[in-house]
Amino acid sequence: MMSAIIGFPQNFLWGGATAANQLEGAYNEGGKGLSSADMVVYVPKEKRTEGHAIEITSRQIEKILAGELDHERFPKRYGIDFYHRYKEDIALFAELGFKVFRLSINWARIFPNGDDALPNEAGLQFYDHVFDELHKYGIEPLVTLSHYETPLGLTHKYNGWAGREAIGHFTRYAETVFTRYKNKVKYWITFNEINMMTVSPFTAGGVVIDRADNKLQTIYQALHHQFVASSLATKLCHAIIPGAKIGCMLARLESYPATCSPKDVLKALHENQLNLFFTDVQARGEYPGYMERYFAENDIVVRKETGDDEILKAHTVDFISFSYYMSLTISADPNGEKAEGNLFGGVKNPYLETSDWGWQIDPTGLRITLNHFYDRYHKPLFIVENGLGAYDKVEEDGSVHDGYRIDYLRRHIEQMKETIADGVDLIGYTSWGPIDLISMSTSEMSKRYGFIYVDQDDEGNGTLKRSKKDSFEWYKRVIATNGEEL
Numbered sequence: 001m002m003s004a005i006i007g008f009p010q011n012f013l014w015g016g017a018t019a020a021n022q023l024e025g026a027y028n029e030g031g032k033g034l035s036s037a038d039m040v041v042y043v044p045k046e047k048r049t050e051g052h053a054i055e056i057t058s059r060q061i062e063k064i065l066a067g068e069l070d071h072e073r074f075p076k077r078y079g080i081d082f083y084h085r086y087k088e089d090i091a092l093f094a095e096l097g098f099k100v101f102r103l104s105i106n107w108a109r110i111f112p113n114g115d116d117a118l119p120n121e122a123g124l125q126f127y128d129h130v131f132d133e134l135h136k137y138g139i140e141p142l143v144t145l146s147h148y149e150t151p152l153g154l155t156h157k158y159n160g161w162a163g164r165e166a167i168g169h170f171t172r173y174a175e176t177v178f179t180r181y182k183n184k185v186k187y188w189i190t191f192n193e194i195n196m197m198t199v200s201p202f203t204a205g206g207v208v209i210d211r212a213d214n215k216l217q218t219i220y221q222a223l224h225h226q227f228v229a230s231s232l233a234t235k236l237c238h239a240i241i242p243g244a245k246i247g248c249m250l251a252r253l254e255s256y257p258a259t260c261s262p263k264d265v266l267k268a269l270h271e272n273q274l275n276l277f278f279t280d281v282q283a284r285g286e287y288p289g290y291m292e293r294y295f296a297e298n299d300i301v302v303r304k305e306t307g308d309d310e311i312l313k314a315h316t317v318d319f320i321s322f323s324y325y326m327s328l329t330i331s332a333d334p335n336g337e338k339a340e341g342n343l344f345g346g347v348k349n350p351y352l353e354t355s356d357w358g359w360q361i362d363p364t365g366l367r368i369t370l371n372h373f374y375d376r377y378h379k380p381l382f383i384v385e386n387g388l389g390a391y392d393k394v395e396e397d398g399s400v401h402d403g404y405r406i407d408y409l410r411r412h413i414e415q416m417k418e419t420i421a422d423g424v425d426l427i428g429y430t431s432w433g434p435i436d437l438i439s440m441s442t443s444e445m446s447k448r449y450g451f452i453y454v455d456q457d458d459e460g461n462g463t464l465k466r467s468k469k470d471s472f473e474w475y476k477r478v479i480a481t482n483g484e485e486l
């Protein structure tokens with residue numbers, strides 16, 4: 001009898017994932033220009049309305065630039081001060097045994113306005129130092145080119161990615177960093193959670209949606225520009241860095257039908273298609289047929305230029321990376337009980353618990369997701385975000401007993417192991433926020449994911465001191481035993 005492959009491959013890439021705007025701070029140091037993330041105002045929970053923190057109006061930008069909101073807080077400008085503390089933080093990642101560390105380059109550090117004649121040398125040097133520090137400990141950087149920040153200059157001139165001009169500026173930025181870091185970085189990702197454009201065009205593409213006549217049209221046009229830019233970056237990466245691997249990145253939401261009613265099943269199928277559309281383009285190299293109907297029904301006409309389709313086809317990604325936090329449950333019944341808190345909607349799944357923020361926790365869904373991806377694309381898969389955002393309590397002696405986080409991660413890693421035994425080519429796992437950082441969706445500090453605690457509260461008070469939580473020793477053992485001891 002043949003035995004299945006059990007356990008993680010020897011070269012499995014264990015690590016953690018971050019994004020510049022949630023981590024670095026120093027938003028106006030080292031010649032950096034303003035980016036979309038620097039415009040995000042913190043709104044305390046009691047004052048929040050749906051979508052508050054992640055959509056921005058033209059008026060808000062004007063007010064910020066006119067200094068009318070100077071009394072407000074902008075947590076993404078300050079992050080957790082990695083810009084000045086990266087050595088200390090990387091030493092902690094090394095102690096955890098990281099093989100890989102996912103970070104993003106802040107485009108506005110390299111091209112402060114997005115379209116400058118020359119790159120900003122101080123910005124380039126900062127990442128040189130970070131990559132050198134990682135290599136000192138044998139940690140491979142995994143670099144996202146665009147993780148929720150677009151130079152604000154491009155928003156002013158072209159409404160961000162809504163303008164086709166963004167493609168040229170982005171590819172120049174990509175070429176600049178590939179050339180500069182060709183001996184330091186071999187794993188790349190083009191756009192973080194590219195599908196976030198449909199939820200928050202400003203976050204994902206610096207697109208101020210109140211400047212658009214037809215919202216959906218603008219969103220899918222901006223996405224087309226990102227698809228072409230991603231393919232062109234893939235082409236450049238392969239040409240400039242022999243042996244490099246470059247992937248796409250999706251916020252994957254596996255959709256289950258709420259019941260076995262064919263209507264629910266069909267609705268869930270459509271939901272899955274709308275979510276997989278992005279990887280279909282980036283991994284298969286063409287727009288899938290099912291989108292034609294969606295576009296027609298929503299008055300969307302994606303304007304393509306001659307040669308775009310050929311570019312998409314010729315430069316598909318080497319691997320598929322994705323974030324996985326939750327699954328979705330879809331009902332054709334408009335009165336179904338809503339899943340409160342789930343970023344992407346859906347109805348409540350009675351079989352699943354939820355996090356403190358209402359995200360439905362579903363480790364088995366990760367196995368289903370991985371199997372579906374692999375069946376569909378037959379490309380290596382990389383889980384580049386997963387984790388539990390939770391409130392942590394610091395005890396008098398400074399310890400943080402985050403057994404709930406260990407439990408969440410353990411259950412997901414167990415499913416990864418099962419999936420590898422299913423025959424899926426899974427190459428790595430970087431859990432989200434190995435060190436506490438600013439939340440993407442709420443700009444809170446108290447939504448913590450880390451193995452490393454950072455002393456800062458939602459109001460920005462604190463010493464920024466780093467300390468280890470219980471999960472630190474746990475994850476360290478997981479990596480040291482290559483996932484054998486969970």
Ligand code: BGP
Binds near residue numbers: 019192389432
């Ligand atoms: C993903 C983003 C990250 C991130 C994470 C957790 O969508 O790529 O940037 O922060 O989700 O989300 P949140 O911070 O809102 O809990």
